Amino acid sequence: MFEYFPDNYAWSLAVMMAETCGGAIGEIDEACRPLRPLASVKGEASSLAWTQSWLRVADRVSEHAQVDLRAGRAFSAGRKLQRACTYYMMAERQMRHADPQRMPVYHRMLDSFAGWQATLEQPVERCAVPYEGSTLPALFVRAGDGRGPCMVMFDGFDIMKETICLMQIHEEFRRRGISMLIVDHPGVGEALRLQGLLGMPETERPARASLEYLLGRDDVDPARIGIIAPSAGGYHAVRSAALEPRFACCVAWTGVWDWGSLFEKRLKGQLAQAVHFHLEHAEWVYGAQGVEDVVAKMAPMHLGGIAERIRCPLLITHGGNDRQTPVTEAHQVYAAAVHSARRELRVFTAEEGGCEHCHVDNQAPATDYMADWVAEVLGGHTAPAR
Template sequence: MKPGKAATLTITLLITLLFAVSAGCIGTGQQPPASPVVTAVAAPAADCPPLVFTDQEFAFELRRTLSAAYSGEADIGECLATASRIEEGDVESWYREWNRTADAIRTAGDESLAAGHRVSAREAYYRAATYYRTAEFFLHGDPADPRIVETWGKSRDSFRDALALDAVPCEIVAIPYEHTTLPGYFYAADGSGTPRPLLIVQTGFDGCQEELHPYAMEGIKRGYNVLTFEGPGQGEVIRIQHIPFRPDWENVIGPVVAYAVSRPDVDEDRIALWGISLGGYLAPRGAAYEHRIAALVADGGTYDVGLTLLRNLQKEGGAAANLTREDLQEWLQTDPAEFNDAIREAMAHDTGTRWLNENGMFVFNAGSPAQFWAKWMDFSLAGIAEEIRCPTLVSAGAIDHFDPDWVQAQALYAHLTCERELMVFSDEYGAGSHCQIGAFAQSFAAKFDWLDDTMGIRG
């Protein structure tokens, strides 16, 4: 199907506007519709106050980096000083200043270690890992940029150097997957080798598993063993192995669970899966087919990537009123120049739109915005969510700019037939953002309490 000229112009205009909105924090101006919730939802704020930057994508990523301070993997003064040197909206300036800070903290760690101060070295290495990861974030416009692998590698090396100095038992693992392996970390609650409940934690669209360390430590505190991993499109798997994202994530989760149950220190009857950000689609997709999973956290819940886009187009009426998902995807697969030109024009004027499409093309190995969106529209739980059998927690933020009015989370919740809960976080105390970034204390308390109750963990 090739839309006529009028429909094409409508589609490109609306998609451009959609990206511009989704790139930053927005307010609904009204209370979200009533839904079953665990956490009471206060009236959401009208918008997100700027944090150093007025550029909303920069402000959000700064908040993300600051949130690592909760677990000692960033420091507020270092973050604010670095941000103050960055030119608004300039991704080269962003890379340069975060890399500079990371190098300085890494050097401080090396000096501490050489002097025999292992605790100071460990803490510096964890912070350096965070800052290198932040520096690399906006570099994906040129997949051949050598700084991507170089800076990511410095982040991983710093993280592993910190792990080597940490008292928590952690094993670097390779998970068999098709004709290769997936990288993972297995954190043990103690060194006894006793079978324990296992929490598998995975990231989403743009994360690396080293960023999941705070989640792992919270699990360890509560008596879980924790396994993190990276799959296609993520971390090492896209940067080194060049394996892009795939929508049928059950073919990823299956091997991960198979590896887990092969370990003698895992209680195979108590395996939980927690997916973060786009992991709120990936983990449910895996759980729909992998019934050895005993509990699922979709954080935040994602039902259908193309759902919001398609509905916005249909609301416009005219030539787009009867547009189907298949029509839109088929058109995008033709790699229409008018679509790509409109998106690239929007990318030139908005950091969030630029990042979304550049990272999307990077992790999907797509040559254009249209090719990226055509592939991303395959990420749907329609007719699949109903197959999830284990108790499921769907979370959302009241002002999550990636899921305004938590439409995606509600759609996933509505299609579940298993035992389920919907947990919506108010922004009254700053927890209403995407995946509760910047409010880990509230986030971990509520979500782990649900998980502990579901998994029968006490004490």
């Protein structure tokens, strides 16, 4: 992985995420260059500097987009709003959740995202999935006419539906005839920030709600609905597909066998952390207070006795050099899923690209592989029809 900050994994990971989400390397460098002297000093002061530096670039790019809009140049504005959205997202990512500025920054990100969608006429429909007396904010991307296959896309631990959309993952699925419902499930994105829905082990509940929503649409084939999720979502997806047999396939975009144990190892410094205030973020996600409470709430989040129940086709992708989630986790999930109709573990190497966490060092090979696999399983296409 290209490490802009060799002494700071979380910041280097964010740089790669910004590039994957459509950021311009010159603007990314402009945000990061002043931060180099602070990279090895992890704490509130360095995180505040990170936020302010990314905000400066995001605000300027957003202002330029407004100039384009006033001149009637909506297409140009849309490209800038996409980049501004990415930079606001990177700014918010490292903030403490109790910071009073976090929500204003988050809303600027949402506004930029909405502006990008509107000005470039993206094929993305905002929708609300009914869920236990509330709703799950989601984005639906339709692949074609008539009833076709669809994937429910959940998030991980510290990303959101806008991250997935900015990465353009859905475009590769759409190209292959696969629609996608990108959902902020409890504990992430809008579900957490604006609706107070906390994360929990029973992720089959929001997954079932997402499935039921799709069953009510006339542009989705009810027999061809799968589920996919990155990072911690590797637990969410496998558990959901194991306990909700109506899912036609499952993709664990990173194999996760024991999420609680992984988190404890990260707190002890045995594994890399994606965000600096890792414990605080977990407290926010799960509504916990202190290490013991967090660990207790996460302890049930393992796939022992669960992975064995999955019957549908299962693909697990993993980076061979994943520093957050060791590849042994993926092997454990694969070994347990003995009743899957078609199981596969695909580990990406440094030579081919995609060897880091969620393949962030080079996402293209893994994205193509996942999209091709789903198209083969659900009846999409892997080449143009003509």
